[in-house]
Amino acid sequence: MSYAKQILRVDLATGKTEVEPLKEQMAKKYLGGIGLGMRLFLDYSKGGVDAFNPRNPLVFATGPLSGTMAPSAGNSYAVVSKSPLTEGIAESKAHGFFGAELKRAGYDAVIFAGKSDKPVYAWIDDDSIQLMDAQNLIGKSPYETEVAIREDLGDFYIRVSAIGEAGEKLVRIASIINDEFRAIGRTGMGAVMGSKNLKAVAVRGTNDVNVANPEEFTEFVRIIHERMxxxxxxxxxxxxxxxxxxxxxxxxxxxxxxxxxxxxxxxxxxxxxxxxxxxxxxxxxxxxxxxxxxxxxxxxxxxxxxxxxxxxxxxxxxxxxxxxxxxxxxxxxxxxxxxxxxxxxxxxxxxxxxxxxxxxxxxxxxxxxxxxxxxxxxxxxxxxxxxxxxxxxxxxxxxxxxxxxxxxxxxxxxxxxxxxxxxxxxLPGYALRTLKTAALGFSVSFRGACHLRSGAYSPDVKGKVDRFKIEKGRGKLVMDGEDLYNVVDSLILCKFSRGVFYEGIDEMAKYYTLATGIEMTPEELIQAGERINNLARVINIREGKGTREYDNLPPKIMNVPVPDEGIAKGAYVNQKEFDIGLDDYYEVRGWTKKGIPTIEKLKELGLDDLVSIVENKIRSKAPKKKGKGGK
Amino acid sequence: MPKIHEKKFVSGDPAKCVGCCVCEYACSMEQEKTYNPTKARIRVVRLNPFVNLAVACRLCEDAPCVAACPRDALEQSEETGTIIIDEDKCNGCGWCIEACDYGAVQLHPETRVVYICNLCDGEPKCVEWCPEEALDFTTKDILSQKSRVAVVKKLFQEALKATT
CATH class of the missing domain: 1.10.569.10 (Aldehyde Ferredoxin Oxidoreductase Protein, subunit A, domain 2)
Structure with missing residues (x-):
């Protein structure tokens, strides 16, 4: 079984650590990566706590395939916390080498809580965890930090995930970087790390990572390699x-x-x-x-x-x-x-x-x-x-x-x-006035403007829809993209490799079962994707950022016609079509008009314990003024 | 007994190696039935993005690791040139590790005896899996041949273009 079956908790204020088991039911429901990370975030955080408050936990999560030979998924990890940019749920993933090392050290997730009173780095050497003085690393770039820690600890193969000066200075767009170029880039996770005085996480993992069915797993990996x-x-x-x-x-x-x-x-x-x-x-x-x-x-x-x-x-x-x-x-x-x-x-x-x-x-x-x-x-x-x-x-x-x-x-x-x-x-690099499925997809993304939460630009770019308008049906396109991408980001497959799964979710489910030994049907797996999206939405609702008025678009997209001569001239997203898109999306999601998951939907997804968070919001009738928040 | 030129070993090409470590995973699965690069017989070194190379045993003549073992636990196969380890004799003292210039000898974390590339009985899994074809199961003779051909091609690029 390719889960490490362990979750590590580190209190940065005291240096105390605790290990708790990862239960199989939890693993199956939330998979790993952003899914497991967000569930742990919810369980270990309180609503309304500032992103830079020591009580905001910072979760590093590996995936079920991390540490195995699975191409692209074998090397990854995700970081989840509250975002200092959006004040809602934050997640980002990175590949490279660090994620595999963290899994080999024996952890499906590491939760950093509290704040150190001086700069430290966490040294995770299999089951030995120490907070090391990082005063001499202050001001160093992530890569310089990586090199210095390796020299300090005297092992070339140690992997490091670190922040630079931006993270130390709480620059809200700060990233965490591992293996020189690989970034936990979006949503400001480096700033949260900096707020904890945590300069880096250094890992040496020497444990075996086993898969449930090595022969068939290896054969499947071989097929993926060929397709790559x-x-x-x-x-x-x-x-x-x-x-x-x-x-x-x-x-x-x-x-x-x-x-x-x-x-x-x-x-x-x-x-x-x-x-x-x-x-x-x-x-x-x-x-x-x-x-x-x-x-x-x-x-x-x-x-x-x-x-x-x-x-x-x-x-x-x-x-x-x-x-x-x-x-x-x-x-x-x-x-x-x-x-x-x-x-x-x-x-x-x-x-x-x-x-x-x-x-x-x-x-x-x-x-x-x-x-x-x-x-x-x-x-x-x-x-x-x-x-x-x-x-x-x-x-x-x-x-x-x-x-x-x-x-x-x-x-x-x-x-x-x-x-x-x-x-x-x-916003990332897609012109939303001329790619309107993308406009809808970006607006409802739980981590804020993002092309990789749904891939909603794809039907526009590939010409599968009329990209100059939003109409009924786009909601489902966005939802299907989101649910799939939630699975991808929880197994932490690299999105560049998404095309090698010729049979899509069916092959991902097979992959999961071969590695973990946990039975998983394609239907169950895509439902996990839906569950994760609802979980994220509920976290945003808890933070007061998860309702319709936050699913918006910037003024330049909504109010200003495209000036360029040619096919796009005059294009912009009007409020009417945007509302049609939002209504359509909420409807296929089984959410209210205000964008709140219904109690029935949460129960259907096995999220009964989240009902209390949405209950009051659903009952209150008066909707907030549109277009107010987030701009 | 085969001639020296017939002994094949695993050789990495730094121009092709991208540092992906697929060889380490393939090796540990074949040899140890698990995924664990720290137990792989071939290890990758990435010095920077541009300098990557996988390194394994090079089947030295009069292998220094064999000579360095105070307990005669290592022996070089006359047939293949690989180093055979007598796990009962080896006590993990590490003299052989120091003697090897290439870091191809490693100490097993659990069995506490050393291990070295055994060429997977003539079908090295690392070579089979390398996605970049950066690993060759080849002889030193063929390697020098390849280099000669490459250098001549380079020297006479213009002439080649003119004649083909």
Whole structure:
């Protein structure tokens, strides 16, 4: 059985640890990864506690396949907590090597509670857990921290997950980074870690990870390996996700200059084709995975010579077209700086784009920026702004470090019109005015604006629906995507590998049973996905952030027609179609018009113990004013 | 007894290796019936994103590990060149580990005796599984041949283009 069957609790204030068993029923209901992580978060937290309060637990969870030879799922972990950006549920996953090591150390999850009174790192050496002094690691980048800890402990194979200066300084978009380039990127988990004075988690795991049926499991892994060499992963093995640049640009779906336009005149110069030809030095892989997708870019010359970063579409877009920047050397440098400070590249780029928009519209002046000329397209200013944000340097750095939503409130003067976030989390790189299934999907995502909570951009991009409108039926598309992705993120399969499961959920269920020995039908597995979505929704409701008014879209998407000439001209999401979409989605979900899971739905999903959280909300009649929260 | 040029071993190609460690998992499943890289006979070293290599026993002539064993627990097979370990004699003292320049000898965490790549009886699972074809089950002779062919190809790229 590939579960470690143990959950570790670490009290950072006292250094005390406790181990409790993972019950089989819990494992089957919540799977692992984000599912198990969110359930443990709910059980070990109280509603209304600030994200930076020591009582906000930080959960590291492995998946049922972590530590096995399962390609992409064997190497992963998830982090769950309350988000300092959305004040709702937060989750993020990362691959690499760390997750496998944590499982081998013997844990399905580690819950960090409390706050240390001085900087420490947690040293998990199988069943020995110590809090080690981290004073000398303060200010170091995640990778420098990793190297220093390995040297300190004297073992080359120790794996480390760490925060950088941004996390230490509670920059709300701070990430946690393992294995040099792999990030628990979204929702500000690095800041929560920083608030606990927890600089890093270092792990050495030497235990066996066994699967229930080794022969059939190995055979299945062999099949997946073969498929990984085929068409399902071609994109990730060749140009990588930056292939999207020209694809989205051609569809008028590439957000440009803080979502002002939907095409970028500099697209060619930041395309996957251009990038691979000039900057990608090697493509490497994570543990157990035969796909290899990590496109490592190096700037060969010029002012940013030597900058090295793993380059994916999202960060490239956020720090490139979204800031009007068409110079790949500066974009790679900006991603590199994000990795050094430990910040989410998507949120970073969207915040800089927002600041540039404010600057262009006279809301921010040179006085506010300490002389920084924050015009769209100014590559040097982009890099400088990233550095200031990562270190909270000056007024500008400090304000932007609060994330788009809070920065817009602090700046005032109508800056909210330019703030592109949902629930407080910055938008990723899909133009929602021209990809309207995605608009609906992003708006209802429980962790805030996210393309990877449902993959709802896919039917739009692939032309399976009329992407210029929202109509009945889109709710189900979003829901099905969400439920599947909840399974994917709880087994913690890499989403790049989702295409290799030719039989979809059927094969995932088989995979789970072969590894864990726990019987699981495809119906049960997809229901687990539905359960996890409802669980997340109820957590958001507990935090006062889970109802209809928080499922919204930014002003630029709702009110401003696309200016670009061509097929997309004039497009925007109107309130009427958006309401149709929300109503449709809530209906297929079995939720009320206010977006609250019904008692029957929760009972159907075996979430009876959550009924008390929603009961009062369902009874209260007066709906809050629409469009108020989250903007 | 086979000639020196016929002894095959597992060789990693740093130009192809991406550091994915699939070989470690395949090895531990074959040899130990579990997934545990710390018990694999082949281990991957990633120095940085660009420098990755899997390392296993290289079947040295007059293997220093054998010579270093004070208890005569190690013996080199004349047939295959692999190192055979007498688990009753080995007491885990680790002289052989120090003697090996390649880190190919390791101490088993449970049995407390050393273990070394045994080539899976002539069908190394690591080579079979490597998704990048970065591992070769080959002889030193063939390796040098390959290098020669590669260097000549490189030197005469232009001439090759002109003639083919």
């Amino acid at each position: 060499k085929g068409p399902a992963t071609r994109k990730y093995r060749t140009l990588g996700t930056p292939e999207n640049v020209l694809v989205l640009n051609a569809l008028a779906a590439l957000p440009t200059r803080n979502f002002s336009q939907v095409t970028f005149e500099g697209a060619e110069k930041v395309s996957g084709e251009y990038l691979n030809e000039r900057y990608i030095k090697k493509i490497i892989g994570c543990a157990t995975c035969g796909m290899r997708c990590d496109h490592i870019g190096v700037v060969p010359e010029g002012p940013f010579k030597g900058a090295t970063a793993r380059v994916e579409f999202e960060c490239l877009w956020a720090l490139g077209p979204n800031c009007g920047v068409d110079r790949l050397d500066a974009i790679i440098e900006a991603i590199y700086q994000c990795d050094l400070y430990g910040m989410d590249g998507i949120s970073t780029g969207v915040i800089v784009g927002f600041a540039m928009d404010c600057y262009e519209n006279g809301i921010l002046t040179k006085k506010d920026t300490d002389g920084l000329d924050l015009r769209f397209g100014n590559a040097e200013a982009l890099v400088e702004a990233v550095k200031r944000m990562g270190s909270r340097k000056g007024w500008l750095g400090d304000v932007l470090a609060e994330g788009t939503m809070r920065a817009a409130e602090k700046i005032g003067k109508g800056a909210v019109k330019y703030a592109n976030h949902i629930k407080g989390l910055e």
